[in-house]
Amino acid sequence: MLDKLSEKVSDILKKVSGKAAISEKNIDEAVDAIKMALLEADVNLRVVRRFVNSTIEEAKGEKVLRSVDPGQQFVKIVHDKLVSFLGGTKQDLNLKGPDTISTILMLGLQGSGKTTSSAKLGTKLKKEGRKPLLVACDLVRPAAVEQLFVLGEQAGLPVFKDESAKDVVKVYRDALSWARKNLIDTMIIDTTGRLQIDEIMMAELARLKDASAPDELLLVADSMTGQSAADIAKTFDEKIGLTGVILTKFDSDTRGGAALSLKTVTGKPLKFVGTGEKLGDLEPFYPERVAGRILGMGDVVTLVEKAQEVIDQKEAETLRKKMEKENFTLDDWLSQLRSVKKMGSLKSMLDMIPGMAGQISEEDINKANLKREEAILSSMTRKERANHLIIGPSRRSRIARGSGTSVAEVARLLKQFEKMRTMMKKMSKMGRASALSGGGQEAMLNQLRGRRF
Numbered sequence: 001m002l003d004k005l006s007e008k009v010s011d012i013l014k015k016v017s018g019k020a021a022i023s024e025k026n027i028d029e030a031v032d033a034i035k036m037a038l039l040e041a042d043v044n045l046r047v048v049r050r051f052v053n054s055t056i057e058e059a060k061g062e063k064v065l066r067s068v069d070p071g072q073q074f075v076k077i078v079h080d081k082l083v084s085f086l087g088g089t090k091q092d093l094n095l096k097g098p099d100t101i102s103t104i105l106m107l108g109l110q111g112s113g114k115t116t117s118s119a120k121l122g123t124k125l126k127k128e129g130r131k132p133l134l135v136a137c138d139l140v141r142p143a144a145v146e147q148l149f150v151l152g153e154q155a156g157l158p159v160f161k162d163e164s165a166k167d168v169v170k171v172y173r174d175a176l177s178w179a180r181k182n183l184i185d186t187m188i189i190d191t192t193g194r195l196q197i198d199e200i201m202m203a204e205l206a207r208l209k210d211a212s213a214p215d216e217l218l219l220v221a222d223s224m225t226g227q228s229a230a231d232i233a234k235t236f237d238e239k240i241g242l243t244g245v246i247l248t249k250f251d252s253d254t255r256g257g258a259a260l261s262l263k264t265v266t267g268k269p270l271k272f273v274g275t276g277e278k279l280g281d282l283e284p285f286y287p288e289r290v291a292g293r294i295l296g297m298g299d300v301v302t303l304v305e306k307a308q309e310v311i312d313q314k315e316a317e318t319l320r321k322k323m324e325k326e327n328f329t330l331d332d333w334l335s336q337l338r339s340v341k342k343m344g345s346l347k348s349m350l351d352m353i354p355g356m357a358g359q360i361s362e363e364d365i366n367k368a369n370l371k372r373e374e375a376i377l378s379s380m381t382r383k384e385r386a387n388h389l390i391i392g393p394s395r396r397s398r399i400a401r402g403s404g405t406s407v408a409e410v411a412r413l414l415k416q417f418e419k420m421r422t423m424m425k426k427m428s429k430m431g432r433a434s435a436l437s438g439g440g441q442e443a444m445l446n447q448l449r450g451r452r453f
Contacts, residue, residue, distance in 0.1 A: 006294050008037040013078065013295060017071040027059045027074065034078070042226035042257030047085065047264045055081050079291055085260060086287035091244060091269035095215055098130065098185045101176070103212045107205060107236055108220035110141055110193035113248035117220045117274060118190040119151035120282035121246075125186055126157060132186040135175040136161040137168040137208065140192045148190050155279050158182070168192065168204060169211045176212075189214075197232070202239050209240060218271065220246045221258065229258035230265040237266050244271035247285070251275045259290065328421050330385035334377040337370065372405055376413050379403040388414055 012033045016026060031052055038048045059077050095102040104121070108114040115138065122132040134152045136159060138144035145161045152159035160175040172189065179187055191208060194201045209217065219236050221229035233245055245262055250273035262270050270285045377385065379402035384391050391399070396410045403410075 005037055005041040008040075009034055009078075009294055012037070013075050017075050022070045022074060024060055027056065030074070031056050031059070038257075038260065041260070044227045044230055044257065044261035044265055047261045050264065051081055051085055075295070079295055082260075082291035082294060083287045085264055086290055087263040087269045087285070088287055090284055090286045091271050092284075093216055093271065094243065095130075095186060101179055101185060101187060102216075103187045103189065103214040104216040104218060105189050105191060105205075105209060105212065105214040106218055106220060107191055107240065107242070108193055109197070109222075109232065110195050112193065112220045112222045113274060114138075114193055114220040115144060115148050115190050116151065117246050117248060117272075117282065118148065118188050119155050119157065120274065120279055121218075121272070122152070122157045122186075122188050123155045123279045124282050125188075126155070130186050131184050132157055132188055133175065133179050133182075133184040134159045135172065135187055135189045137171050137189050138192045139165060139168060139171070140194075144190070151279070158184070168208050172208060172212050187212075197235055197239075205240050216243045217241055218244050218246050219268075220248060221262075223247045223249045223258045223273075226257045227261050227265075230261040233262060233266045233268065237268060242266065242268045244269050246270075246272045246274065246282075248274035251281075259285075330377055330380060330388050330417060331382065333417060333420075334374065334385065337374050337377070372403070372409060373413055375403040376400075376405055376410055388417060 012030055016022060016030045034055075035048055035052050038051065039045070055078060058081075059074050093104070095104075106114050106118045106121075118134055122134050125132045134148055134157055136145040136148045138148075145163050149159045149161055160171075160178055162171050162174065165171045168191070175187060175189075178184075189208070189212065192201055192204055217240060219233050219242050221233055223229060225232070229247065233242065236242055245266070245268055247258055247262070247270055250259070259270060259273075262268070272282050273285050275281045275283055376399060379399045380391070384395060384399075391410075391414060393407075396407050396414075400407045400410050
């Protein structure tokens with residue numbers, strides 16, 4: 001979501017950070033360029049002005065101009081200001097203990113992703129050990145109740161619905177009674193949405209809020225609406241009251257203004273971001289990590305956390321030893337391809353690696369090539385994947401037929417695998433930091449673009 005903004009801001013800061021001495025003129029020029037980048041990213045004008053004024057005030061102090069490394073000191077100020085404007089620290093949900101039922105009201109306009117986000121939040125809470133119940137209180141949008149029920153089935157979550165009901169407060173009270181009998185500790189209520197804010201919707205939400213006394217009132221906003229998302233959040237907060245915001249489509253190629261504007265405009269924290277279409281694609285919002293990505297510093301912590309969710313630590317250690325001894329097999333390659341797919345888009349992962357953001361676009365990543373590789377590997381026998389040296393002409397022909405590819409493509413994959421094994425052995429000796437710089441980084445880029453080493 002923040003690719004274009006990150007590319008521009010990181011380029012601006014590179015010019016300043018490399019200077020042994022900087023002047024007020026250098027600071028003015030850099031801040032002015034950052035201001036234009038923020039405005040182009042659709043950040044609220046008032047937010048941009050506050051950011052610029054506070055940054056200039058601090059950056060022109062003696063602490064920066066007379067420091068040993070003024071360029072780096074300036075970058076740190078910009079980073080800290082971004083963190084502050086994004087909310088400062090990660091904000092958790094304020095829920096009661098497991099012995100008491102907590103209630104979360106999901107609010108938002110129609111089309112913002114409210115129903116899907118309800119299921120995603122339920123999936124996340126279930127993974128954390130809670131017992132959530134999805135409650136279908138959107139009685140206006142056609143098929144809203146059925147959509148929530150289908151998503152609940154996919155997530156393995158109970159859904160309370162009453163398709164004949166006309167009153168959302170009655171649905172809530174019936175759901176609460178069911179929750180008590182079934183030892184539920186969290187109710188996630190999907191509420192009515194409209195194409196735009198109107199008094200009828202707000203009156204219904206106010207009644208539901210009074211009846212349920214929710215622990216959290218979360219607005220679900222679409223990041224693709226830019227700073228309008230912040231304006232919508234402000235209106236909801238004034239009329240209903242909010243405790244936080246979930247920003248959907250955070251992985252989309254949008255300008256990023258919503259994330260940077262929300263906290264300042266509304267005073268409410270951005271608690272979660274939707275990063276994909278799957279039920280597991282809901283992540284806590286970490287201001288410091290996002291600020292690092294905007295400045296081109298990457299987000300290695302999130303990348304590691306994603307990897308830990310799908311990669312077993314014992315398997316990872318075994319794989320490392322195989323790489324060192326050049327015993328990495330085609331079977332290992334297939335396993336890694338499948339693990340990477342579970343972590344999300346390759347583009348989003350590359351953007352988390354320091355120095356890689358903006359270097360490769362979605363179009364550069366040859367997804368079709370990666371699918372062909374998986375098809376070829378899947379068409380091999382276990383014996384062939386364990387020892388690629390036995391794959392002669394006749395086996396290559398059979399593998400090509402089974403994968404719907406050509407013999408040349410199978411041969412190319414095997415040649416690429418040999419070179420990758422050699423590269424991995426070098427990378428394991430070099431260590432992670434050096435492996436992701438210079439030649440190792442270029443090799444990674446070339447492989448993802450579908451080129452040959």
